Amino acid sequence: MTHQEILDLIEKLDQPFPPEDYKERPLPGGDRWFYVPWQKYRERLDAVCFTAGLLLKFFLSRRSLCGNLHD
Numbered sequence: 001m002t003h004q005e006i007l008d009l010i011e012k013l014d015q016p017f018p019p020e021d022y023k024e025r026p027l028p029g030g031d032r033w034f035y036v037p038w039q040k041y042r043e044r045l046d047a048v049c050f051t052a053g054l055l056l057k058f059f060l061s062r063r064s065l066c067g068n069l070h071d
Contacts, residue, residue: 009048012048013044013045013048013049017036017040017044021036021037021040
């Protein structure tokens, strides 16, 4: 996976959620709280990365600043 491919993934993950994905929760005192349920975040990860482990596998296979992670 190239640096540009990683940047493209991050850009896709960082896109705003559509308005229909937001839920409203009333708060005491009449205020309202709008949020995106965690399931929508998971759907985004699955759609962009196919599995949550894709990026983890990539980063674990690279050298860290302290040397090779597999040493």
